[in-house]
Amino acid sequence: MYKLIAIDIDDTLINDNREVTPATQQALEQAVAQGVVVTLATGRAYASAQAIARQTGLNVPIITYQGALVKNLLDEKVLYERYMPQDAAHKLFEYCIQKNLHLQTYIDDKLYAREENQKLIDYTTLNGTAYYVEPDFSKLVAQPTPKMLIIDEPDYLDQIAPEIREILGDGVHVTKSKPNFLEIMHHEGTKGHALKFLAGHFGCDLSQTIAIGDSWNDHEMLEAAGLGVAMANAIPALKDIADYVTLSNNEDGVKHVIDKFVLNAE
Template sequence: MYKLIAIDVDDTLINDDKIVTEATQQALEQAITKGVTVTLATGRMYASAQAIARQIGMNVPLITYQGSLVKNLLDGHVLYERSVPQDAARRIWQYAEEHSLHLQLYIDDQLYVQVDNEKTQSYAGLSKIPYIVEPDFSKLIDQPSTKMLIIDEPDYLDEVAVELRDLLGSGVHITKSKPHFLEIMHSEGTKGHALTYLAEHFGCDLSEVMAIGDAWNDREMLEVAGLGVAMGNAVPSLKEIADEITLSNNDDGVAHVIRKHILS
């Protein structure tokens, strides 16, 4: 019996129409009724994730910002938080300036951008959150950033990731949530670290935890969970390390694996 389930949001919980289907909603509700704790583990901001959590009836702490922030849904109490180290944040900003990269900052659950362009608008539309335009990031860079994100072409971001890892060392965690999104967090700001914390918070052994995801940023939580499940639409690298592969996000893959392991 799994006592805790952590589910990624984009391309996992929600389908390509950006909705939680009725079948998935019912499976989640039935699992919760059986006493299973169900939470989200997403790269999204808390402000974005909480709307989805409330839609499906969750009332537990949520793993957000790739694991950099675990926050109670009911009272907004912060349980776990990690910020990008200040020296690393300044280096990332300088690197972005030198290479004319689109950089976004996340401070106190607010999204800050330097320009209001197509990349900003597309991202905000996907996440359904507002943003604040601040052309001069020097006013913000010394404030704790929960996450920093660069938007560009996938192949170029792969090159940027290599350079930033060399520049910043082990103090940060760099991953991709989507091909166009390169995300930088504290080294302990991963879904694996956050899920480990949350399991202890609920008194669960990690062997009693199920994690479900589709992208490489889900790797750490699939590795620490007793059952790591990759979606049918997951990237090949995640499928390779998963314990099990379920159906795709358009075929109610989350509902399928919950029925199999929790409800049957």
Template sequence: MYKMIAIDIDDTLLNDEKVVSPGTQAALAEAVQHGVTVTIATGRMYASAKQVAAQLNLNVPLITYQGSLVKNSIDGKVLYERAIPRDAAVFLFQYAKERGLHLQAYYDDVLYVKEANQKAIDYAELSKIPFEVYPNFDELAEKPNTKLLIIDDPDKLDEIAAELKQLIGHEMHITKSKPHFLEFVHKEGTKGHALTALAEHFGYEISEVIAIGDSDNDREMLEVAGLGVAMGNAKPALKELANYVTRSNNEDGIKHVVDKFVFGRSE
């Protein structure tokens, strides 16, 4: 019997209309009623994840910022937290500045940008979270940032990721949450680390946990979970390492997993 399900938000829990389908909502509500802990594991900031959790009436800890922050959705108690090392942050701020890259900083659950450009505006609209312009942006490198993010064209980000993994990959975990989002967190700030800590918090064996995702930043949690599930719309590499591939985010892939692996229902 699986006791916990951790679900990525974008392109996994949400369909292409950016909503949770009625079928998925009903399936997760039924799982919760039968004692299964359902949580979210996302690259989004806590404030954004909490909005989604509220739609599902989830009153449990949420895995946010790729796994750098696990925080209760009701009382705000922090269960797990890892901040980016200062030296690595200073390096990345300088790297982005020299190359004219759009860098965003997340500190104390606030999204900071240097200027209100189109990348910042589009990101805020997607995540439903406002940003704050911080003119002396480089000063933020000295703060205990939960996450840093560069937004650019996918191919360019692939080149940047390869270069930065060589330069600071030993200090930070570098991953893509979407093709045009390159994210940086603490080495122990992955969804895999956070999921392991959260299972321990509830007293579950990691073998009793289902993890469901679609992208590169879901890799670590699919690897550690008892059942790692890739969405039908997931990246090919994630499907290869998954224990099971479900339907897409537009075909109630989450509901299919709950029906099959929690309740043992056949098609």
């Protein structure tokens, strides 16, 4: 019944040691062997996500930057791309200057920040991403970007998120991938939009898709998919909208979903 599975990476596909376990790897391979398209859907940059995708042997398009970029692994052809509106990018930059917020942007799949600080170091250590420091950040803001990201304390981000939405308007999508990461994309740069695109690309109905995630940035694709799955370690709000709650990322929760709904092993 299911022909396409979209899986978040952090705290979903990989465990707390940032590994895809052999058991989960085997389940992915078995699903692919049955003709199911298995893809990744992540907030990570393509450069970071493709390294994990290649490790797992996938050779299909993957969803990156929360859905703002869908790109082939095989020939790196861009299939779907949504850049942040220019005026919104400028407004966000000015807002972050006024509030003294740490802002990151991505140009040509490279991560840039105004200054090197602990927030930047911790983020890039977590994702295994190289970074570049550009003090003259305004010249970067003028260039197309699939995503901008603010790092701060979770409560403070919750406080300023409505302000940012109001300032930037309907042209953007604002979400959280982790409690201290506030991410801003084009309003069609969501995992839900990207999943719909990929379903059409592979000629399958959305009812034949599975989406698996753990954070609020996954809710659009869980709602779009035929089967929306939240991890046991997911935030409560995501579990509330999920069709099914699987085991945690440290208990091979992704394997459990594949076994139960694709391989019919249970």
